[in-house]
Amino acid sequence: MTKIFETPLYPYERTKDQDAAEPVRHPVVVIGAGPIGLAAAIDLARHDVPVVILDENDKVSWGSRAICFAKRPLEILDRLGCGQEMVDMGVQWNLGKVFFGDRKVYDFNLLPEEGHHRPAFINLQQYYFEEYLVNRARVLEAEGKPINLRGGSKVTAVDAKDDGVLMTVETPDGPYRIIADWVIACDGAGSPVRSMMGLDFVGRVFEDNFLIADVVMEAGFPTERWFWFDPPFNKGQSALLHKQPDNVWRIDLQLGWDIDKEKEKKPENVIPRLKAMLGEDAKFELEWVSIYTFQCRRMEKFRHGRVIFAGDAAHQVSPFGARGANSGLQDTDNLIWKLKLVMEGKVPETLLDSYDAERVHAADENILNSSRSTDFITPKSDQSRIFRDAVLDLAEHFEFARPIVNSGRLSVPATYDGSPLNGPDVDEMPRRTRPGAPAVDAPVGNGWLLSRLGDRFQLMTIDAEAPDRIDVSGIEVERLELSAKDDPSGALAERYLGDAQAGIYLMRPDQHVAARWTKFNEAELRSAVNTATGRI
Amino acid sequence: MSELTLKANIDRPDDFYADLLAAHEGLSKAESDALNARLIFVLANQIGDREVLRQALAAAKQAMHRDPARS
Numbered sequence: 265m266t267k268i269f270e271t272p273l274y275p276y277e278r279t280k281d282q283d284a285a286e287p288v289r290h291p292v293v294v295i296g297a298g299p300i301g302l303a304a305a306i307d308l309a310r311h312d313v314p315v316v317i318l319d320e321n322d323k324v325s326w327g328s329r330a331i332c333f334a335k336r337p338l339e340i341l342d343r344l345g346c347g348q349e350m351v352d353m354g355v356q357w358n359l360g361k362v363f364f365g366d367r368k369v370y371d372f373n374l375l376p377e378e379g380h381h382r383p384a385f386i387n388l389q390q391y392y393f394e395e396y397l398v399n400r401a402r403v404l405e406a407e408g409k410p411i412n413l414r415g416g417s418k419v420t421a422v423d424a425k426d427d428g429v430l431m432t433v434e435t436p437d438g439p440y441r442i443i444a445d446w447v448i449a450c451d452g453a454g455s456p457v458r459s460m461m462g463l464d465f466v467g468r469v470f471e472d473n474f475l476i477a478d479v480v481m482e483a484g485f486p487t488e489r490w491f492w493f494d495p496p497f498n499k500g501q502s503a504l505l506h507k508q509p510d511n512v513w514r515i516d517l518q519l520g521w522d523i524d525k526e527k528e529k530k531p532e533n534v535i536p537r538l539k540a541m542l543g544e545d546a547k548f549e550l551e552w553v554s555i556y557t558f559q560c561r562r563m564e565k566f567r568h569g570r571v572i573f574a575g576d577a578a579h580q581v582s583p584f585g586a587r588g589a590n591s592g593l594q595d596t597d598n599l600i601w602k603l604k605l606v607m608e609g610k611v612p613e614t615l616l617d618s619y620d621a622e623r624v625h626a627a628d629e630n631i632l633n634s635s636r637s638t639d640f641i642t643p644k645s646d647q648s649r650i651f652r653d654a655v656l657d658l659a660e661h662f663e664f665a666r667p668i669v670n671s672g673r674l675s676v677p678a679t680y681d682g683s684p685l686n687g688p689d690v691d692e693m694p695r696r697t698r699p700g701a702p703a704v705d706a707p708v709g710n711g712w713l714l715s716r717l718g719d720r721f722q723l724m725t726i727d728a729e730a731p732d733r734i735d736v737s738g739i740e741v742e743r744l745e746l747s748a749k750d751d752p753s754g755a756l757a758e759r760y761l762g763d764a765q766a767g768i769y770l771m772r773p774d775q776h777v778a779a780r781w782t783k784f785n786e787a788e789l790r791s792a793v794n795t796a797t798g799r800i
Numbered sequence: 801m802s803e804l805t806l807k808a809n810i811d812r813p814d815d816f817y818a819d820l821l822a823a824h825e826g827l828s829k830a831e832s833d834a835l836n837a838r839l840i841f842v843l844a845n846q847i848g849d850r851e852v853l854r855q856a857l858a859a860a861k862q863a864m865h866r867d868p869a870r871s
């Protein structure tokens with residue numbers, strides 16, 4: 265059977281642009297059709313902003329790479345119109361086990377908070393994830409939305425000017441040139457666009473190698489996440505076993521620094537390692553094997569005039585904590601509404617600098633978290649190993665030490681504290697929904713709060729009065745009228761009111777909170793909308 | 801916010817010192833290092849307050865004796 269990642273999903277086709285005498289101009293060109301480029305293009309097309317996506321390849325991710333997708337990205341995918349497919353296909357799990365040497369030191373249950381539409385996260389192969397995004401793009405195209413996915417189109421030159429970006433695109437029929445008003449560079453960690461523009465990408469390399477293998481097996485292992493520190497089958501190193509759909513299991517084996525990567529990747533060397541872990545009699549088939557050295561780094565600035573970087577091109581993290589694709593989706597979630605307002609001429613171009621401020625802040629948080637996980641998993645000195653082992657030994661006996669064990673912290677969205685777009689806050693309201701925070705889901709009526717938010721500025725009122733619609737110099741703010749009574753479980757009130765009796769929330773198109781009050785005041789609302797759109 | 805106490809606070813310090821030595825009695829260097837590390841986490845958890853812990857780390861560092869021949 266041909267795997268989905270061996271099938272060309274968007275093969276090269278000749279376009280009119282190639283026959284034009286002068287380079288054709290497009291409003292937005294997205295470079296790279298990985299998860300982030302696809303999400304960016306889908307979001308633009310949904311808003312009727314014409315977009316061309318260029319990818320040198322014509323297939324989804326080779327092998328699975330990312331497998332854990334967290335709640336917030338799933339909520340973003342719901343807004344984009346393809347969250348359900350992912351959740352239906354994905355594997356959900358709550359139980360985890362931690363082993364140290366040959367002992368199980370403890371197990372944990374994630375016990376996700378009640379009252380959210382989406383689970384804490386799902387496991388799903390990156391190739392399925394990308395396939396569903398490609399499908400979504402195709403549906404939009406069929407509905408007449410302006411999205412044009414061009415495979416076999418490699419960007420080989422970028423000339424960024426003040427009034428547009430001229431690109432050379434290499435194809436099987438030879439090169440052609442196009443111009444874009446705006447470019448979103450989603451061309452991955454090795455970003456050729458970044459290199460062509462001579463931009464930096466600094467950070468830290470972890471001197472270690474990991475063998476990542478996806479194996480297909482009918483195994484008796486339960487749907488749990490198993491993590492080993494210093495297991496007998498991989499002495500002095502670590503290991504991970506995690507389930508994906510279709511009986512595919514992800515196995516990570518830490519190999520250390522001084523290894524011969526090419527040799528270690530050969531099946532005759534991989535299979536004995538896996539047998540030592542899974543048992544001599546285990547029957548499995550290798551789907552994909554790769555060896556990685558992990559890095560944590562980011563660009564100093566994500567916006568360079570008319571070229572805006574997103575996803576791995578802008579920042580790279582080690583995979584512990586699953587923050588790569590998860591945070592990349594939050595980049596485009598943050599960017600697209602801003603770009604659209606700028607393109608419509610409704611707000612100053614400087615609104616785009618808030619993308620930089622907010623997402624650099626988020627990238628730093630992700631880098632910090634994944635560096636710390638890496639430091640725990642692969643201690644860098646004798647003393648850090650002594651501390652690490654002490655925590656694991658204590659965790660076997662005492663509950664207090666378990667939160668210190670760090671085999672990857674769950675990816676959670678950043679709150680944009682200190683963002684220039686944030687407006688007024690109210691002290692007696694809950695901290696988790698303060699300005700800058702992503703909206704927290706809650707049951708309302710017979711649906712979910714998040715399905716009623718997004719894509720436009722909204723004034724969410726909870727047991728408070730406000731006009732149904734307010735126009736703030738061309739930006740329409742629409743009221744979403746709610747009552748604490750809409751949620752008998754009390755989650756809505758607990759998450760949005762706290763000690764307040766009533767609440768008014770100004771919500772951004774990316775479902776983040778911009779400002780909040782306890783009663784409506786038109787002048788304050790206008791000022792908050794102007795702040796949230798970079799007009800002030 | 802709490803303050804780290806740097807005044808004598810242990811009841812009968814000689815007894816505590818003897819308990820500490822007794823706990824390490826017969827252990828190899830590696831076992832003793834591991835015991836000390838576990839003890840740090842147990843005590844730190846008891847303190848809990850991050851500010852006090854920060855001050856404790858600073859106090860311990862402050863008292864570090866640098867070997868003049870090596871620095």
Ligand SMILES: Cc1cc2nc3c(=O)[nH]c(=O)nc-3n(C[C@H](O)[C@H](O)[C@H](O)COP(=O)(O)OP(=O)(O)OC[C@H]3O[C@@H](n4cnc5c(N)ncnc54)[C@H](O)[C@@H]3O)c2cc1C
Nearest residue numbers: 296298299300320330331332419452575576586588589590
């Ligand atoms: C082993 C491993 C495990 C991981 N696990 C997780 C996880 O569990 N959860 C998670 O969220 N993340 C995880 N990640 C990270 C995740 O895979 C990446 O963050 C994600 O793929 C980034 O998406 P992207 O779209 O930014 O870049 P990419 O997926 O790298 O896509 C870049 C695209 O740009 C195209 N391109 C490149 N150059 C050009 C050019 N010159 N012209 C045209 N097109 C070009 C490429 O063909 C490619 O399609 C993992 C990564 C690894 C390696």
